[in-house]
Amino acid sequence: MILKTPDFPAQFEKACESSKKRKIEYQGKLLAPGEDAAIIVTPDALSILLDGKPAPAGHPLMALATRHEEKIRSEMAGDLSLFCRKIAIVGRWSGDGQDKSVFEPYLLNRTEHDGSTQSRQYEYQIFPRDDAWPKVHCVVNLNRTMSGTLARRTLVSFSEAITTYPHLHEMLIGLFNLPLGVVWCPPQVPEFPILVAEWNRFTGWKDRKARKREPA
Numbered sequence: 001m002i003l004k005t006p007d008f009p010a011q012f013e014k015a016c017e018s019s020k021k022r023k024i025e026y027q028g029k030l031l032a033p034g035e036d037a038a039i040i041v042t043p044d045a046l047s048i049l050l051d052g053k054p055a056p057a058g059h060p061l062m063a064l065a066t067r068h069e070e071k072i073r074s075e076m077a078g079d080l081s082l083f084c085r086k087i088a089i090v091g092r093w094s095g096d097g098q099d100k101s102v103f104e105p106y107l108l109n110r111t112e113h114d115g116s117t118q119s120r121q122y123e124y125q126i127f128p129r130d131d132a133w134p135k136v137h138c139v140v141n142l143n144r145t146m147s148g149t150l151a152r153r154t155l156v157s158f159s160e161a162i163t164t165y166p167h168l169h170e171m172l173i174g175l176f177n178l179p180l181g182v183v184w185c186p187p188q189v190p191e192f193p194i195l196v197a198e199w200n201r202f203t204g205w206k207d208r209k210a211r212k213r214e215p216a
Contacts, residue, residue: 009148015191016144028138030179034094042086075124106183121185159197
């Protein structure tokens with residue numbers, strides 16, 4: 001992992017089979033450019049991953065996490081219980097890598113002691129930007145009768161429509177750190193999968209596949 005998408009079509013269809021809702025509301029948050037990043041919290045330790053690998057010693061994201069550790073543990077007090085092995089705050093480390101960089105959180109990944117995992121939208125109030133930056137930028141309602149493939153295509157198409165810049169050179173897109181995708185979360189419906197739709201100049205639009213590089 002870091003920002004990951006499971007087998008979205010199959011999981012969407014499976015969730016629809018047990019859901020009584022006619023419309024499934026997906027909330028989207030613009031995906032910042034940068035490195036996938038995660039702050040991993042256990043009852044007795046704090047660690048950092050960048051693009052699925054341990055961050056180098058002295059990385060500024062570790063300093064940020066350490067500075068806010070008391071607040072992180074306070075917010076997680078109800079979640080980081082005897083039954084929970086770890087919680088990962090998953091997001092993007094975006095900027096120049098030092099003073100101007102920011103951590104933008106998107107998801108919470110909870111790992112139980114039995115190894116099972118759950119992902120949901122990040123809703124804590126920990127970092128300075130959490131109050132200043134909207135948690136939701138757009139909303140799309142999906143019909144529960146849609147196929148999983150069509151549901152995915154709908155979210156990716158909407159992502160493309162709001163984060164494609166046909167009149168801007170790639171250099172300017174990078175210079176201004178413009179978002180290149182959307183993280184889609186189903187609010188309060190944990191059975192439905194999360195979708196991370198991101199544009200890549202080499203491969204085009206895609207949903208990010210799971211990467212199993214996160215240490216246990």
